Amino acid sequence: MPSSRVAIVGAGSTYTPELIDGFARLRDTLPIDELVLIDPAADRLRPIAALARRIFAKQGHSARISTAATVADGAVDADAVLIQLRVGGQTTRRDDETWPLQCGCVGQETTGAGGLAKALRTVPVVLEIAEQVRRANPDAWIVDFTNPVGIVTRALQSAGHKAVGLCNVAIHLQRKFADSLGVPPESVRLEHVGLNHLTWERGVTVGGRDVLPELLDRFGAKIAEDVEIPLALIRHLGAVPSYYLKYYYRHDAVVEELQASGPRADQVAEIERRLLDMYADPALDTKPALLGERGGAYYSEAAVQLVAALLGTGGGSVQVVNTRNDGVLPFLPDDAVIEVPAQVDPEGVRPLPQRPVESRYSGLIAHVxxxxxxxxxxxxxxxxxxxxxxxxxxxxxGQYELAERLTDELVLHNRAYLSWA
Structure with a gap:
């Protein structure tokens, strides 16, 4: 089986050992000769690269792990380039979670006004990275993990890049459902439809049978707790909304909760500090349990499966991805980026046909x-x-006075990242 060269942009992220662990464990699915870790922050990249080498060595993986400070150096000859970055770090995340709340709106890094701020900071940076990838190797696939994934992927595809977006929501729910039912995860198929961070599971199939009614009957309370959506609403919908739908279905209640709890960014910053201390320990050769509190559960498995399908090392497969609509959801423009199951192989990404989407979902999907x-x-x-x-x-x-105030706050807090401000 041929091996590949994979590069990770933003490898100084504390998430990276999650990916490393997945590459090491799933080397039969995605054989790689070299993994290139790219990040200009040498103080973060150095200990993470050293930990990556220890993880590979412990699990008997023979691939070379190298580092690069620039995309131009690291992306040469790469078959796939994974982009995971946060412009401005946890400081800007804290802003995104704070000033919208002061205006009475959800403070969150991927949706609402905070999500827009992140998109404005992120899209130009990712597009510049993608251009460097294209110059280094125009045949490389770009896999975007960077939020907001839907907007960033649309920017990449609109600029003509070989790009696909990936989120861990679908695989997280698949694993949860499989665990509840006591079946192998690969036997569970989701009827997952919507946009990134705006999706519903309209069906859950095991062995050709829809087991969603059984899941709701037996495990409804647990599912409701996991996605933070009232069980009564889930039963009414007959579908499982993603966790992010709480910002729409329970907006005012969530605002109150967030105002009382404080920014999630503060907790994440402390977790990151502790993780970086752990990564610097030369005796550590596994991903620490604390990494699970950082978020992103199972995204290494999703990444390995997707890259393997794109490169043909694992054969073609069906993956839940963010990709161009192309008529699959007829109430959206063709160039909209949707999140649905797609056939993925070296020829590309082709979203699978969907049964008609009910108005209670399609209206919100079209609006967003x-x-x-x-x-x-x-x-x-x-x-x-x-x-x-x-x-x-x-x-x-959606209100004039509120939009005016949020616009002023967004520009005020992001002047350093907006070339026109």
């Missing part, structure tokens, strides 16, 4: 897609007016 289009326009072209347009169109904002 319109916002994402305006958000991308603001990220690409800049200007206060475009930021205001995106916020006014967002279903979590």
């Amino acid at each position: 897609t319109a916002y994402e289009h305006l958000a991308l326009e603001a990220a690409l072209r800049g200007g206060r007016g475009r930021v205001f347009d995106a916020l006014l169109a967002h279903p979590l904002v």
